[in-house]
Amino acid sequence: MLRSHSDRRKTISEPLPWAGNAGCLRGMTASYFYGGQVVGLWATICLMLTGCHGANHYYAEQSFFGKKLPAEMRLVERPKTHAVDLTRLAGDAGDSDTINTGDVVEVKIAAGLSEEDQATMGARVSDDGTISLPEIGSVNIVGIEPSGAESLIRAAAISKGLYINSPSVTVRITDRRMNIVRVMGAVKLPGTYKLPPNSSDIVSALAAAQGLAEDAGEKIEVRNPITRTRGERPAIAGDPTTPYSNVSSTANDPVTSNGGMESYSIDLISAAKSGDGHYNVADGGVIMVEKRDPEMINVQGLVKLPNRYNIPVGEDLYLLDAIALAGGISNQLANKIYVKRKPVPGQNPTVIEVSYRTATHSTDSNVLLGPGDVVKVAHTPATVVMEALNIIRFGINGSTRLF
Numbered sequence: 001m002l003r004s005h006s007d008r009r010k011t012i013s014e015p016l017p018w019a020g021n022a023g024c025l026r027g028m029t030a031s032y033f034y035g036g037q038v039v040g041l042w043a044t045i046c047l048m049l050t051g052c053h054g055a056n057h058y059y060a061e062q063s064f065f066g067k068k069l070p071a072e073m074r075l076v077e078r079p080k081t082h083a084v085d086l087t088r089l090a091g092d093a094g095d096s097d098t099i100n101t102g103d104v105v106e107v108k109i110a111a112g113l114s115e116e117d118q119a120t121m122g123a124r125v126s127d128d129g130t131i132s133l134p135e136i137g138s139v140n141i142v143g144i145e146p147s148g149a150e151s152l153i154r155a156a157a158i159s160k161g162l163y164i165n166s167p168s169v170t171v172r173i174t175d176r177r178m179n180i181v182r183v184m185g186a187v188k189l190p191g192t193y194k195l196p197p198n199s200s201d202i203v204s205a206l207a208a209a210q211g212l213a214e215d216a217g218e219k220i221e222v223r224n225p226i227t228r229t230r231g232e233r234p235a236i237a238g239d240p241t242t243p244y245s246n247v248s249s250t251a252n253d254p255v256t257s258n259g260g261m262e263s264y265s266i267d268l269i270s271a272a273k274s275g276d277g278h279y280n281v282a283d284g285g286v287i288m289v290e291k292r293d294p295e296m297i298n299v300q301g302l303v304k305l306p307n308r309y310n311i312p313v314g315e316d317l318y319l320l321d322a323i324a325l326a327g328g329i330s331n332q333l334a335n336k337i338y339v340k341r342k343p344v345p346g347q348n349p350t351v352i353e354v355s356y357r358t359a360t361h362s363t364d365s366n367v368l369l370g371p372g373d374v375v376k377v378a379h380t381p382a383t384v385v386m387e388a389l390n391i392i393r394f395g396i397n398g399s400t401r402l403f
Helices: 041-049 146-159 202-208 268-274 319-325 381-397
Strands: 009-014 028-033 057-059 104-110 118-124 130-133 137-140 168-175 179-185 191-195 216-225 244-248 261-267 286-291 295-301 307-311 336-341 350-355 374-377
Touching (some): 146 168, 202 286, 319 336, 319 374
Parallel strands (some): 057 350, 179 286, 295 374
Antiparallel strands (some): 104 168, 179 191, 216 261, 295 307, 336 350
């Protein structure tokens, strides 16, 4: 027989917004008396076994109660920027012994064995590719190896009538001109670096900066000084069919006056896939690697640490990963999970119903989460009974929880 004394009665109200997209069940009340029967429990169970779902409510697995989430609505793993094969962005570095503008060379000319018959001189390769030697004059040696430069200098000396017999000529590069390149953004070691002109490209610059950081995005912007006239084809991005686009310019023709800068952007993923680009960085160039902003999910309900959590940058986050971030399930009988996904403009949010126990062994149920997803571990009749029994136990003798 139920006791009617108000001091022996206690009412528990537990909101349960679990019933799908339509929200047909907003709450429930379980009433019980100390030392008596649980009142309203069967009514609660009946309510929880019923409900209605909206058009955008799906099940992770095939279910008698509703539609399975279509494959095209499932998220797919995103390419990981820090795992991109950057070598596919590298062009032909050329011969490391090739003479370039700005290099300093030492030239030795010997017509005999005595010191009087030998001459040693140094010269810097000018911007037009020539060096100027006493009595011999200007000789264009850019783009060739020292052995080739020796032949040209020997021929020039003979043509000037300076030597009766063919002299011995030795050319040695004593100082390389280096491109000064600044690397900024999401790299491990931002800074200013010196790169040889024949390998002054994005790959070498990123390697000098210790590679991409974990939070690197997919976009890289390159700004190069411009020293060409209007109408010339850009020499900084290789073939125009390669995956890059101009992102800033001063006119329809992306060319500015001498001393100006031209910018272009690269999508790392598509560029690495195509593998046919050549992305040089000029002396004084700047590389900016996009930094990816943190993306978040929300974990609610029967978990130990309900809260908002960052999706690890550059990683994929699945349902079980999210529950682990939230400290795990707080009720041993919890099984029903709802994943609420942000709607496409003009549509209602998508709700995916998942079984926790099934997710532990099924890839279909361990759904991939995306930015803004809300994960709710919901109450079921079993979890309500467990909590009611724990409260009854505590109310009777003040002991610890049953579970």
